[in-house]
Amino acid sequence: MSNRPHPLTNHQIRLAARPVGLPTADNWTHTQEPVRELEDGEIVVKTLYISIDPAMRGWMNGGKSYIRPVEINEVMRAGGVGRVVESKSDKFKVGDIVSGSTGVQEYWIGAADNKYGAFYKIDPSFAPLPKYLNALGMPGMTAYFGLLDVGMPKAGETVVVSGAAGAVGQTVGQVAKQKGCRVVGIAGGKDKCDFVVNELGFDACIDYKNSSVKDGLKEHCPNGVDIYFDNVGGEILDTVLTRINMKARIIICGAISQYNNTTPIQGPSNYLSLLVNRARMEGIVVFDYAPRYHEAVKEMGSWMAQGQFHTREDIVQGIDNFPATLNMLFEGKNFGKLVLQIAAE
Amino acid sequence: MSNRPHPLTNHQIRLAARPVGLPTADNWTHTQEPVRELEDGEIVVKTLYISIDPAMRGWMNGGKSYIRPVEINEVMRAGGVGRVVESKSDKFKVGDIVSGSTGVQEYWIGAADNKYGAFYKIDPSFAPLPKYLNALGMPGMTAYFGLLDVGMPKAGETVVVSGAAGAVGQTVGQVAKQKGCRVVGIAGGKDKCDFVVNELGFDACIDYKNSSVKDGLKEHCPNGVDIYFDNVGGEILDTVLTRINMKARIIICGAISQYNNTTPIQGPSNYLSLLVNRARMEGIVVFDYAPRYHEAVKEMGSWMAQGQFHTREDIVQGIDNFPATLNMLFEGKNFGKLVLQIAAE
Numbered sequence: 001m002s003n004r005p006h007p008l009t010n011h012q013i014r015l016a017a018r019p020v021g022l023p024t025a026d027n028w029t030h031t032q033e034p035v036r037e038l039e040d041g042e043i044v045v046k047t048l049y050i051s052i053d054p055a056m057r058g059w060m061n062g063g064k065s066y067i068r069p070v071e072i073n074e075v076m077r078a079g080g081v082g083r084v085v086e087s088k089s090d091k092f093k094v095g096d097i098v099s100g101s102t103g104v105q106e107y108w109i110g111a112a113d114n115k116y117g118a119f120y121k122i123d124p125s126f127a128p129l130p131k132y133l134n135a136l137g138m139p140g141m142t143a144y145f146g147l148l149d150v151g152m153p154k155a156g157e158t159v160v161v162s163g164a165a166g167a168v169g170q171t172v173g174q175v176a177k178q179k180g181c182r183v184v185g186i187a188g189g190k191d192k193c194d195f196v197v198n199e200l201g202f203d204a205c206i207d208y209k210n211s212s213v214k215d216g217l218k219e220h221c222p223n224g225v226d227i228y229f230d231n232v233g234g235e236i237l238d239t240v241l242t243r244i245n246m247k248a249r250i251i252i253c254g255a256i257s258q259y260n261n262t263t264p265i266q267g268p269s270n271y272l273s274l275l276v277n278r279a280r281m282e283g284i285v286v287f288d289y290a291p292r293y294h295e296a297v298k299e300m301g302s303w304m305a306q307g308q309f310h311t312r313e314d315i316v317q318g319i320d321n322f323p324a325t326l327n328m329l330f331e332g333k334n335f336g337k338l339v340l341q342i343a344a345e
Numbered sequence: 346m347s348n349r350p351h352p353l354t355n356h357q358i359r360l361a362a363r364p365v366g367l368p369t370a371d372n373w374t375h376t377q378e379p380v381r382e383l384e385d386g387e388i389v390v391k392t393l394y395i396s397i398d399p400a401m402r403g404w405m406n407g408g409k410s411y412i413r414p415v416e417i418n419e420v421m422r423a424g425g426v427g428r429v430v431e432s433k434s435d436k437f438k439v440g441d442i443v444s445g446s447t448g449v450q451e452y453w454i455g456a457a458d459n460k461y462g463a464f465y466k467i468d469p470s471f472a473p474l475p476k477y478l479n480a481l482g483m484p485g486m487t488a489y490f491g492l493l494d495v496g497m498p499k500a501g502e503t504v505v506v507s508g509a510a511g512a513v514g515q516t517v518g519q520v521a522k523q524k525g526c527r528v529v530g531i532a533g534g535k536d537k538c539d540f541v542v543n544e545l546g547f548d549a550c551i552d553y554k555n556s557s558v559k560d561g562l563k564e565h566c567p568n569g570v571d572i573y574f575d576n577v578g579g580e581i582l583d584t585v586l587t588r589i590n591m592k593a594r595i596i597i598c599g600a601i602s603q604y605n606n607t608t609p610i611q612g613p614s615n616y617l618s619l620l621v622n623r624a625r626m627e628g629i630v631v632f633d634y635a636p637r638y639h640e641a642v643k644e645m646g647s648w649m650a651q652g653q654f655h656t657r658e659d660i661v662q663g664i665d666n667f668p669a670t671l672n673m674l675f676e677g678k679n680f681g682k683l684v685l686q687i688a689a690e
Contacts, residue, residue, distance in 0.1 A: 066621045238612070252620045267583070267612030275597045275628030276411045283620030 008035035008044070012075045012105035013322050019060055022260045022330060027060065028076075028323050035107050043087045045098060045108040045119065048345055049315075050080040051133040052325050052338040053167075054231075057259040066285045076104040076322070079138055080342070081122065081129045087112070097124045099132050104322050106342060127304065129345065130313040134337040135300055138286055139167030143229075144296040146251045146284040147172050148179075151227040155180030158221050160240060163231035164205055165192035165312070167337035168253060171300070172229045173202045174309050181227075184220045186213060186236060188332045195335070199310055208236060209332075217243045227251070233258045234266050241270035248279040260330055312336030353380040353389070357420045357450035358667050364405055367605045367675060372405065373421075373668050380452050388432045390443060390453040390464065393690055394660075395425040396478040397670050397683040398512075399576075402604040411630045421449040421667070424483055425687070426467065426474045432457070442469045444477050449667050451687060472649065474690065475658040479682040480645055483631055484512030488574075489641040491596045491629040492517050493524075496572040500525030503566050505585060508576035509550055510537035510657070512682035513598060516645070517574045518547045519654050526572075529565045531558060531581060533677045540680070545655055553581060554677075562588045572596070578603045579611050586615035593624040605675055657681030 009032050016029040035044060059070045059077050070077050080102030084092045089112035092098065100119030102108045112119065122132050134140060146168075153159055159176040163169040164185025173183045173196060185196045185205040193205035206216030213236055217225065224245035230237050233255025244250070258265045274281055289296075303309035314336040316325045321340065328334045354377050361374040380389060404415045404422050415422050425447030429437045434457035437443065445464030447453045457464065467477050479485060491513075498504055504521040508514040509530025518528045518541060530541045530550040538550035551561030558581055562570065569590035575582050578600025589595070603610045619626060634641075648654035659681040661670045666685065673679045 064621075233617075252617070254620070255617055258617075264614045265617060267614040267616050269609045269612040271612050271616070271626070272578075272597070272600055272603075272610060272628075274626060275599070275630065276409075278628050278630055278633060280625055280627040281616070281619060282625040283617075283623050285620065285623055288623060 008107055009033070010035050010105055010107040011319055012103070013319060014073055014075050015060060015070045017072065018062055019057075019260075021262045022327060023057070023060065023323065025323060029073075030320065035109055038086055038088045038109070040088050041111050041113065042109060043089050043092050043112045043119075044085050045082040045100070045102060046085045047080045047082045047102045047106055047108065047342040049082075049130055049133060050078040050102060050104060050340050050342060051137065051139075052316075052322075052329060052334075052340055053079070053138070054254050054256045054259060054329055056326060057330070066287075078102060078104045079133060080108075081132050082108065089113070092119070092121070096121055097129070098122065099137065104319065106319065126301065130315060130337070130339045131311055133339055134167055134313055135171045135304075135309070135311045136297055139337060140171045140300060141289060141293050141296055142253060142284065142286040143168045143171035144175055144300065145286065145289040145292065146253055147175050147227070147229060149289070150251045150282050150284050151229065151249050153179050153181050153227055156182075157226035158182045158184065158223055158245075159227040159229065160184045160186065160217070160221065160225050161229040161231070162186040162236050162240075163254075163256065164196045164202065165335060166231065168231055169229075170196070170200060170311055170337070174200055174303075175300070176227075177201050178303060178308070182221075182223075184217070186216075186232075192335060195312065199312070213239045214242070224248075229253060230255070232256050233268075237268050238270045241268055241273040244273055244277050244279050246277050246279070248277055250274075250279065250281040252281060252283040256330065313339050315339045315341055317341050353452055354378070355380050355450055355452040356664055357448070358664065359418055359420050360405060360415045362417065363407055364402075364605075366607045367672060368402070368405065368668065370668060374418075375665065380454055383431055383433045383454070385433050386456050386458065387454060388434050388437050388457045388464075389430050390427040390445070390447060391430045392425050392427045392447045392451055392453065392687040394427075394475055394478055395423040395447060395449060395685050395687060396482065396484075396512075397661075397667075397674060397679075397685055398424070398483070399599050399601045399604060399674055401671060402675070411632075423447060423449045424478065425453075426477050427453065434458070437464070437466070441466050442474065443467065444482065449664065451664065471646065475660060475682070475684045476656055478684055479512050479658055480516045480649075480654070480656045481642055484682060485516045485645060486634060486638050486641055487598060487629065487631040488513045488516035489520055489645065490631065490634040490637065491598055492520050492572070492574060494634070495596045495627050495629050496574065496594050498524050498526050498572055501527075502571035503527045503529065503568055503590075504572040504574065505529045505531065505562070505566065505570050506574040506576070507531040507581050507585075508599075508601065509541045509547065510680060511576060513576055514574075515541070515545060515656055515682070519545055519648075520645070521572075522546050523648060523653070527566075527568075529562070531561075531577075537680060540657065544657070558584045559587070569593075574598060575600070577601050578613075582613050583615050586613055586618040589618055589622050589624050591622050591624070593622055595619075595624065595626040597626060597628040601675065658684050660684045660686055662686050
């Protein structure tokens with residue numbers, strides 16, 4: 001028997017068609033359905049915030065990747081933070097705040113111990129909830145382990161990061177500063193550049209929309225580039241390749257400039273710089289580090305507690321705005337980690 | 346006072362102009378000059394064989410690389426094997442057979458202890474001299490250290506190598522077989538493919554000129570590609586990128602398909618496969634391993650002595666044929682390590 005005061009209606013956004021180029025309204029359908037009764041071991045999570053990520057564009061494509069594609073008519077995949085509102089599981093009780101793969105919908109229902117995208121409890125008193133989708137969530141884990149495990153920064157080295165004001169970039173730069181590196185960001189527009197320098201403590205930032213990245217690298221990386229953390233691909237990757245040092249490490253995290261291409265992806269024409277400089281280009285997928293997320297949360301959490309680590313979120317309201325909000329990423333319109341608020345806390 | 350029976354005349358090939366695209370006759374001048382008298386500490390080496398390498402094309406370009414360019418009107422750089430014919434050095438005596446940077450000329454003269462391209466003695470009784478420009482020389486060292494140090498092969502893994510019948514490819518495949526790997530070559534034409542399978546013991550070879558590399562990889566690498574040793578770049582690199590395994594290693598040794606481009610180099614459009622597969626692409630320059638060459642000579646030499654390691658050289662005669670011989674490389678016309686014989690032994 002249900003203890004619901006009234007039937008819950010679940011609004012959802014589903015993938016209607018695979019996009020060609022930039023997603024449009026035709027790629028999405030808005031659906032609603034009642035939330036079914038719980039079975040033993042299941043929970044209902046009311047979605048509060050979802051993370052809007054460049055990776056979503058890849059999930060919309062068919063074909064093999066590091067994760068299965070979202071199927072046509074499936075609820076769009078999204079990481080989120082929510083509140084447990086019903087529970088027939090010993091694992092969670094009503095009122096728990098959890099993080100996991102909610103999808104782009106108002107309510108998630110399923111087994112509490114589901115393997116993929118399993119929910120885990122988070123502490124709302126430790127940090128505001130949107131930060132659990134930023135430095136304390138997947139983007140933060142990506143930045144932390146990509147930089148430290150693949151980049152292996154040494155104090156005094158020069159680290160360059162693109163998408164510097166974005167979710168991953170913010171954390172890459174601040175972790176690199178904590179490790180004693182010189183940090184140069186690349187971001188679009190003066191506001192973002194001022195933010196990463198003045199509020200996050202980067203040593204410099206190159207505004208790729210209003211200045212030459214090549215000249216900026218010459219000016220701000222007088223000793224060359226030891227580590228490049230790439231979130232954008234395309235011409236910026238190619239330009240950085242001309243400035244790398246011997247034994248440089250390039251972390252391939254994403255290529256947002258290329259995700260909506262209708263022509264083949266632009267490969268790095270200057271990749272032979274890897275040969276000349278005995279350098280390395282290596283990919284990272286955050287899920288590989290799941291057993292070690294706690295290390296990152298602990299270290300970055302302690303920096304936050306000491307006021308030495310800051311993050312910025314760009315929060316948009318309302319599930320119906322999901323399609324437009326996603327496209328903000330590809331137009332560089334977000335300023336900080338992009339989060340969609342689905343319901344009031 | 347000279348003890349020469351008559352003055353030595355040195356025929357040389359010099360870089361006349363930097364090439365655009367494939368080198369032509371206009372890029373070279375043939376010069377001759379007398380060999381000057383020796384000063385203390387100097388030697389004269391009579392060049393017997395020189396190594397014809399894809400890297401030569403890069404040395405002809407201006408601009409920064411892993412080694413300084415050959416200057417206009419400078420004798421073209423080449424590694425070679427020769428005989429010491431005059432000596433005012435304690436380091437070498439007349440009759441010694443040596444290997445070093447002879448250049449494309451009949452006689453090299455200079456300080457016996459010159460730092461760059463220093464000569465070292467080799468043992469003509471251990472192996473025919475051209476092999477000192479192949480597996481026991483720079484191509485062999487490149488293959489050995491690139492595969493083992495960057496590729497880190499484990500028994501049972503699948504190794505793919507392009508330019509399989511070439512100088513580096515021959516050794517890569519045979520070292521990988523010795524380490525217990527499955528080895529698949531990529532080469533141009535049935536003869537080369539038959540050679541690497543039947544004479545060198547590769548498990549399979551894909552004839553890129555007469556069949557689909559994509560289909561060949563599917564057929565011959567049923568468990569995917571763990572290591573790709575790339576000598577060619579271009580479309581073959583892009584195709585292999587679609588077949589790599591998780592944590593694959595790609596060794597960037599060269600990109601012969603791109604060296605004569607008059608348009609920008611074709612970057613690997615599928616480089617995001619590195620991300621999906623958490624894979625690595627890394628460059629190698631052989632000079633870094635100079636302190637360890639002796640390890641490679643010892644191990645490969647012992648395999649040769651046991652009849653478990655074979656090499657093939659393609660020997661062309663005569664210094665005047667240098668320009669045409671170099672271009673054979675770019676047209677895929679050589680069959681085995683390309684060597685130019687400058688004088689009879």
